[in-house]
Amino acid sequence: MAAFEEFGVLPEIAKAVEEMEWMLPTDVQSEAIPLILGGGDVLMAAETGSGKTGAFCLPILQIVWETIKDLEQAKGEKGGTAPTKTSATWELSTSDRTPALAVSADGLVCQAREFKEWHGCRATKGVFNSGKYYYEAKITDEGLCRVGWSTIQASLDLGTDKFGFGFGGTGKKSNNKQFDNYGESFGKNDVIGCKLDLDSGKISFSKNGVDLGLAFTISQQVQRSPLFPSVCLKNAEITFNFGTKPFKYKPDGFKALTEADKSCIKNNDPVKAPLKKLNNAPQALVIEPSRELAEQTLQQIKKFQKYLEKPAVKELLIIGGVNVKEQMATIESGVDIIVGTPGRLEDLIGGGYISLAQCRFFVLDEADGLLKQGYKNFINNIHAQIPKFTPDGKRMQMIVCSATLHDFEVKNMAERLMHFPTWVDLKGEDAVPETVHHVVVKVDPQLDTSWHSMKQHIQTDGVHRQDNIGPGKKSAEALSEAVKVLKAEYALKAIKKHNIDRAIIFCRTKLDCDNLERYFKIIGRGAGRDNPFTCVCLHGDRKPAERKSNYDAFKQGQVRFLICTDVAARGIDIGSLPFVMNLTLPDEKSNYVHRIGRVGRADRMGLAISFVSTVPEKVWFHGEWCASRGRNCYNTELTDRGGCCVWYNEPRYLADIEDHLNITIEQVSPDLEIPKNEFDGKVTYGARRVAKGSDYKDHVSQMAPAVSELSKLESKAQLTYLKRHFLKSAA
Numbered sequence: 269m270a271a272f273e274e275f276g277v278l279p280e281i282a283k284a285v286e287e288m289e290w291m292l293p294t295d296v297q298s299e300a301i302p303l304i305l306g307g308g309d310v311l312m313a314a315e316t317g318s319g320k321t322g323a324f325c326l327p328i329l330q331i332v333w334e335t336i337k338d339l340e341q342a343k344g345e346k347g348g349t350a351p352t353k354t355s356a357t358w359e360l361s362t363s364d365r366t367p368a369l370a371v372s373a374d375g376l377v378c379q380a381r382e383f384k385e386w387h388g389c390r391a392t393k394g395v396f397n398s399g400k401y402y403y404e405a406k407i408t409d410e411g412l413c414r415v416g417w418s419t420i421q422a423s424l425d426l427g428t429d430k431f432g433f434g435f436g437g438t439g440k441k442s443n444n445k446q447f448d449n450y451g452e453s454f455g456k457n458d459v460i461g462c463k464l465d466l467d468s469g470k471i472s473f474s475k476n477g478v479d480l481g482l483a484f485t486i487s488q489q490v491q492r493s494p495l496f497p498s499v500c501l502k503n504a505e506i507t508f509n510f511g512t513k514p515f516k517y518k519p520d521g522f523k524a525l526t527e528a529d530k531s532c533i534k535n536n537d538p539v540k541a542p543l544k545k546l547n548n549a550p551q552a553l554v555i556e557p558s559r560e561l562a563e564q565t566l567q568q569i570k571k572f573q574k575y576l577e578k579p580a581v582k583e584l585l586i587i588g589g590v591n592v593k594e595q596m597a598t599i600e601s602g603v604d605i606i607v608g609t610p611g612r613l614e615d616l617i618g619g620g621y622i623s624l625a626q627c628r629f630f631v632l633d634e635a636d637g638l639l640k641q642g643y644k645n646f647i648n649n650i651h652a653q654i655p656k657f658t659p660d661g662k663r664m665q666m667i668v669c670s671a672t673l674h675d676f677e678v679k680n681m682a683e684r685l686m687h688f689p690t691w692v693d694l695k696g697e698d699a700v701p702e703t704v705h706h707v708v709v710k711v712d713p714q715l716d717t718s719w720h721s722m723k724q725h726i727q728t729d730g731v732h733r734q735d736n737i738g739p740g741k742k743s744a745e746a747l748s749e750a751v752k753v754l755k756a757e758y759a760l761k762a763i764k765k766h767n768i769d770r771a772i773i774f775c776r777t778k779l780d781c782d783n784l785e786r787y788f789k790i791i792g793r794g795a796g797r798d799n800p801f802t803c804v805c806l807h808g809d810r811k812p813a814e815r816k817s818n819y820d821a822f823k824q825g826q827v828r829f830l831i832c833t834d835v836a837a838r839g840i841d842i843g844s845l846p847f848v849m850n851l852t853l854p855d856e857k858s859n860y861v862h863r864i865g866r867v868g869r870a871d872r873m874g875l876a877i878s879f880v881s882t883v884p885e886k887v888w889f890h891g892e893w894c895a896s897r898g899r900n901c902y903n904t905e906l907t908d909r910g911g912c913c914v915w916y917n918e919p920r921y922l923a924d925i926e927d928h929l930n931i932t933i934e935q936v937s938p939d940l941e942i943p944k945n946e947f948d949g950k951v952t953y954g955a956r957r958v959a960k961g962s963d964y965k966d967h968v969s970q971m972a973p974a975v976s977e978l979s980k981l982e983s984k985a986q987l988t989y990l991k992r993h994f995l996k997s998a999a
């Protein structure tokens with residue numbers, strides 16, 4: 269049996285996974301896959317590159333496929349209706365309830381342990397037409413509760429619309445949000461009798477056998493619909509008796525619900541309408557912060573389903589820059605899993621082209637990134653539109669991946685939107701994967717004066733265009749300009765020295781990316797046929813089609829360098845990428861881990877080099893106050909004076925990162941000689957790391973003696989049991 273099958277993955281999917289050379293699930297996969305397959309909400313964080321995408325794509329694909337298969341079978345057997353499960357007995361419905369309300373196995377006890385919200389439930393059967401019916405509800409634990417009757421249209425928060433009639437522990441009756449004094453308060457151990465007289469259209473209650481008088485007269489409109497026993501609770505527990513046991517206080521003239529005539533009973537069927545697959549209603553919606561990440565996730569889903577035969581799972585990428593009419597046509601022709609970015613998704617969902625009515629999985633990948641990009645309201649809106657139960661009674665599952673779960677925004681969102689999520693936090697605080705060797709090279713324009721006499725250099729961002737910065741000048745502005753020039757030279761030097769033929773290079777701004785790309789092209793042209801500096805750019809100002817072709821060109825090895833900003837490169841996964849360079853450190857410390865995590869993925873070794881200025885650099889910072897957001901803006905005043913520049917303090921950012929990671933990052937001299945250490949000489953960057961004692965493969969052989977000992981013990985225990993058992997029977 270393939271390793272993935274042991275985690276409940278279908279053999280067909282496990283086979284595809286094995287072909288991708290995934291022999292064992294990663295830690296986050298071993299934890300998250302069974303949880304998702306088991307129906308839970310999962311909030312996961314693990315080191316960058318540790319296989320989070322597979323951890324959610326695998327189980328989602330499996331469940332979506334199984335659901336489509338069930339539907340197709342049901343179609344064949346029953347002419348289009350999904351199997352309906354109806355209950356033979358009077359009990360609380362496990363389908364017609366809010367998510368946090370637990371119902372006991374016999375369906376007679378319900379409990380909600382949430383303090384903040386009401387959770388409710390209806391019974392599996394209701395009554396209509398005529399007759400006088402009675403049931404009892406005993407309060408078995410302190411807390412707030414309301415019991416009574418409601419029609420199927422009523423909210424499960426009993427008494428908050430015209431279809432629900434409740435009596436609450438505080439001594440109030442409620443219908444249509446009107447809470448009026450009624451009877452008296454009740455609490456633990458009290459038995460509330462709920463009486464429904466369909467002949468005269470009246471509802472009344474009793475407490476411990478004492479009648480509390482008429483509570484409601486039911487309108488004719490409501491009387492036409494069956495009424496079901498209903499309850500809602502806030503951190504409380506109630507036990508019901510619909511008539512299977514003798515009542516404690518049975519009133520005269522009323523029947524137990526269990527004695528209702530068949531002709532007056534209506535089943536509370538969770539599948540109210542035949543489940544028909546709507547073409548434009550996906551079962552899973554995966555939201556990614558960037559188009560590249562969305563494409564990557566979609567590709568994984570495609571690979572996983574290689575051996576899944578009929579029915580086919582239809583997945584679709586919804587990103588901007590792609591012909592929207594084509595996307596709409598594909599949606600109309602049927603879609604099961606949508607992977608997309610917020611902008612285009614918002615248009616298509618808002619315009620009614622995508623229906624969320626049958627969505628069963630709501631996934632936020634890189635949720636911290638999505639929230640930082642300002643998509644909180646978008647996420648809330650989508651969540652509000654997805655029904656919390658699908659038409660076939662399955663609970664909506666929400667899965668959130670984040671670089672860290674220790675982020676206030678992420679925690680807050682999880683608390684608001686997720687349903688008792690299981691935290692798979694394999695990371696705790698940010699940490700650098702063991703497979704990443706990362707070093708810092710200080711760029712000091714006072715020590716390295718090569719910029720005084722350069723014939724050719726990078727065109728910088730132009731911040732110092734108006735400043736007096738010629739060679740030999742020692743002003744802060746001159747040194748700042750010098751650093752910008754030197755950093756590009758250091759990057760070239762690193763490439764030559766370490767024969768770097770494949771790397772992602774991070775720049776701080778889109779303009780910095782453009783300038784570096786242009787410089788590499790100029791230098792490369794002079795370098796002849798085997799241009800060692802071929803490169804492309806990936807950032808938000810490039811048109812989507814160009815971004816795609818640039819990304820593909822780099823992925824396929826047609827160019828050596830991908831020059832990009834943080835946002836564009838978040839989460840991108842390029843197999844066996846050996847090198848990353850940071851031309852400038854990010855000011856957001858967690859982005860450092862993200863950036864360097866582009867190497868060292870899937871157990872391959874990688875080297876990340878960061879060039880860190882020893883002096884402050886004056887750089888562009890165009891905020892909301894900048895009308896053009898940087899385009900043709902030359903306001904070099906500092907931001908605190910209404911301008912668009914700041915002094916970037918890299919030594920401080922380096923200290924922040926070190927502090928955050930609780931490490932000192934190894935420093936390398938400007939000659940870029942990487943010192944001998946545990947990485948050097950033993951690894952080839954981009955190749956699989958050499959297995960050490962703690963690695964998976966050796967792990968098996970290390971565990972072997974203990975496992976064999978355990979198996980011997982087990983067989984001994986079983987033999988002892990059998991001997992005793994048979995000896996006893998023989999005696």
Ligand SMILES: Nc1ncnc2c1ncn2[C@@H]1O[C@H](COP(=O)(O)OP(=O)(O)OP(=O)(O)O)[C@@H](O)[C@H]1O
Pocket residue numbers: 289290291292293294297314315316317318319320321322838839840841842843865869870871
């Ligand atoms: N079980 C596995 N065995 C071998 N390789 C794997 C396994 N799971 C994932 N991978 C590979 O590891 C790489 C990283 O996976 P993935 O992109 O899912 O990581 P991630 O945790 O989402 O990273 P990030 O936080 O950077 O987005 C991919 O190339 C993927 O194909």
